[in-house]
Amino acid sequence: MKAIPTTLASLSLPPPHSGFSALTPRRVLLTVLALLVFMPLLSTPVAAGDQELAPVVRVNINAASSEELQFLPGVGESRAQAILALRKQRGKFKALEELLEVKGIGNASLALMEPHLTLSGKTTVPQ
Numbered sequence: 598m599k600a601i602p603t604t605l606a607s608l609s610l611p612p613p614h615s616g617f618s619a620l621t622p623r624r625v626l627l628t629v630l631a632l633l634v635f636m637p638l639l640s641t642p643v644a645a646g647d648q649e650l651a652p653v654v655r656v657n658i659n660a661a662s663s664e665e666l667q668f669l670p671g672v673g674e675s676r677a678q679a680i681l682a683l684r685k686q687r688g689k690f691k692a693l694e695e696l697l698e699v700k701g702i703g704n705a706s707l708a709l710m711e712p713h714l715t716l717s718g719k720t721t722v723p724q
Contacts, residue, residue: 654713655721658696659689668722670709676701690716 654668658680666677679699684690693714696702702710 653721654723655715655718656713657715657718657720658693659684659716661720665720665722669713671702671706672710692716 656665656669658666663674663677663681666672666680667674672680676699679701680696683695683699687695690696693707693711693716696707696710696714697704
């Protein structure tokens with residue numbers, strides 16, 4: 598009966614093919630940084646044919662009016678009013694995740710809104 602290998606070295610696996618690259622902490626860090634840099638670009642509207650670029654919606658949830666909040670996906674008049682009420686009650690938002698306390702906003706709807714949200718700066722919505 599053949600003995601069962603107890604270490605990876607004793608498995609005597611063939612060497613990785615030439616295209617194989619080891620997963621090193623440096624590669625993981627570079628991949629994460631690349632995703633952080635390029636993910637916002639994926640949410641930017643792209644022109645199709647003769648159409649102009651759609652305006653990019655950025656909403657500062659610490660300064661936006663009810664009308665401006667309604668440009669966010671999934672936010673109507675009542676949800677915008679709920680966001681304003683929470684902001685008035687607690688003061689400025691310190692993290693986007695605080696919106697999860699608003700009735701009707703869950704992880705999925707926050708994920709749809711997140712590319713358009715900011716805690717500071719100017720609100721930019723279509724005129």
